[in-house]
Amino acid sequence: MSSDKPAVRLALLGCGTVGTEVVRLLHEQAEDLTARIGAPLELVGIAVRRPGRQRGGAIDPALFTTDALGLVKRDDVDVVIEVVGGIDPARSWLIEALSAGKSVVTANKALLAEDGATLHDAAAEGNADLYFEAAVAGAIPLLRPLRESLHGDRVTRVTGIVNGTTNFILSSMDATGAGFGEALDEATELGYAEADPTADVEGFDAAAKAAILASLAFHTRVTAADVFREGMTGVTAADVASAKEMGCTIKLLCIAQRGPDSTGNESVSVRVHPAMIPRSHPLASVGDAFNAVFVEAEAAGQLMFYGRGAGGTPTASAVLGDIVAAARNRLSGTRAPSESSYAHLPIRPIGEAVTRYHISLDVADRQGVLATVAGVFAKHEVSIATVRQSGRDEDATLVIVTHGAPDANLAATVEDLRSLDIVRSIASVLRVEGGV
């Protein structure tokens, strides 16, 4: 299919796993893309650090350059695609592009979560499009629905499994009873975990995505620093077994919620931590390295978006979708909905977030133990939902699940329990989500 219109010209920054796939799809689907856009796409340059490196497919070597900034500044570039990642120098390249009115398509979650405001400001200044569907949950069309489909509704809560590595590990622990270390080894072997898995297992990756999701859902600028973060390295095989007994499974969740703070003002709470959820919850059956995001909105009710959250090809699919949108906008002289941050809601600290705890205690098997323990909960105004007690010789195990209470009260309760003589040890503390 041919088109009489001049080509929309693309500059690609980065040519790793995702970039290579973007180039491949641009070639393979050139005809379809031209038909959908109404003009052909032309890749005019690819900025990489090592132009001589072997890359999949046959990419014209003349396209490679090491001068990313020079490529961005070229007059004949319409759309800049950034799949390098990291804060700097990507930030300066994208500011340069946006300020000059070039459309930007980026998969850079770290940059958006740390300093999205600067990019949005540059986009406003240059009257340019900033697309970043690939930054959260890979191929799942998620940001566009949040940005556009639900903008007549009010989102109240977003609960997501947004990190494939940790979901693979937790799914495997749930299926086999393995401990964290063993499951991590398996994930590394199969290529689901990187050599240094810190960003994944400590929740940094999920926290960046949580910040982006919360910003879109609540029309409020949220950065990674605003997100309470707790990794999942502390989740044990015993925790997983205990969750099973309760009809639950453990997932690393990102949770973004709007609601009144302690003084009654509307505010936003954003957190990443492992939590038990009931097996009947739609998120519970999200296995392997899949991602899913569960959205609750006042009018729409419950929605869920599910798919592959990572990988070169799925991420490239999201990048391509954004390229087409940006190219169509350029041809029609229009722009995507720009940043919507009008709500300016304050961030609520984790201490004020209402959560539920599952606490497992090894206690001395004496009369009055339960009364003493229950007294500690009452002192902090935490209401107990269920208690299971099982004795063995002189010890007993108490498994307590609370009703919802401010996280600070729950944390203080656990601190107090720790100091009790009759409490031999606190075997586990896990948050509980999803209406168990």
Add this chain to the structure above:
Amino acid sequence: MSSDKPAVRLALLGCGTVGTEVVRLLHEQAEDLTARIGAPLELVGIAVRRPGRQRGGAIDPALFTTDALGLVKRDDVDVVIEVVGGIDPARSWLIEALSAGKSVVTANKALLAEDGATLHDAAAEGNADLYFEAAVAGAIPLLRPLRESLHGDRVTRVTGIVNGTTNFILSSMDATGAGFGEALDEATELGYAEADPTADVEGFDAAAKAAILASLAFHTRVTAADVFREGMTGVTAADVASAKEMGCTIKLLCIAQRGPDSTGNESVSVRVHPAMIPRSHPLASVGDAFNAVFVEAEAAGQLMFYGRGAGGTPTASAVLGDIVAAARNRLSGTRAPSESSYAHLPIRPIGEAVTRYHISLDVADRQGVLATVAGVFAKHEVSIATVRQSGRDEDATLVIVTHGAPDANLAATVEDLRSLDIVRSIASVLRVEGGV
């Protein structure tokens, strides 16, 4: 929050369950909507058949009119919202609006599935936006992702549960072992089924949605008449039990698929019928009256969209999302991506669709029965995947699951089996999907 820009003016056609909710949300979220759009929305008229009828909420009676066409023609109307349903007179109102350059937001799946082409042509003629997110799967943002997020990818298959009534009935049969009649009675009592459930249980509603989904997914005009349709009234408690034994559940699915036809040409097959799917499939756990659509694309891989497919408030949420998009486009002088039907793929008849069958036969318990039955399958070039045989007295039951084969071959096989002396009766024939 105020705005200096003049209001975007809305005309509402219809004020039933969905319309009333649209009006309520427009009032309740006026401030948010103004902020998101950059200008206020103003409802200037509501066309209804009986203006005096009692409606929820306090709607200004001066807004009501019985003259829908007159309202659509008013010079001061920017966006026409149609929630009346049915083919005529809705068609003429929307053609009038679009041709005159007014944006249209509609939830009218029947009209879009029967004659979407006429509406798209009118939209092109008037350079007007035609939005219809609410027409398929209620509140689930599904059309926008298909239309926009995946337009850099190639969708290969869409498998959906798009009718809440039948999903409620089948979920209930699966959970309780009830028969169709009993489960339908329950659905009617709880308000999930209408007094005349034909459109739902016979698959007409799902077929209309399938046509709309297939059109978007494959960039090809598909109408309801192109969709092979088989209702779910024939699904028995025994079928459900048999599915359970196989680790499956039965769902009424709409399936739209692209692929080569018998002569090797790329084509589209669209069908609605009950089918067994494995319990491990993401669609299997979609319970109650929820909807979900499972999308497979070449680059994105597997995606699923889940949520409430019906109900006044969820549908109104989708309508509001479209109103905001249409209003923003008007303010910025832009348009949404228009219809994309460049692929013009031919429709493949059901006989050529490759499916799998689960067939349960009551046969005489004689030597050689299996050989005779297997011979019939071989004659029609249908390969058998599994056979289970269970005897009781002089009768035996054969449960046969086939490999994939053209539907025509499978149908001919069943016809031939019916004429065999040794086959006492064919207890059930069900298609099998989702890679069992």
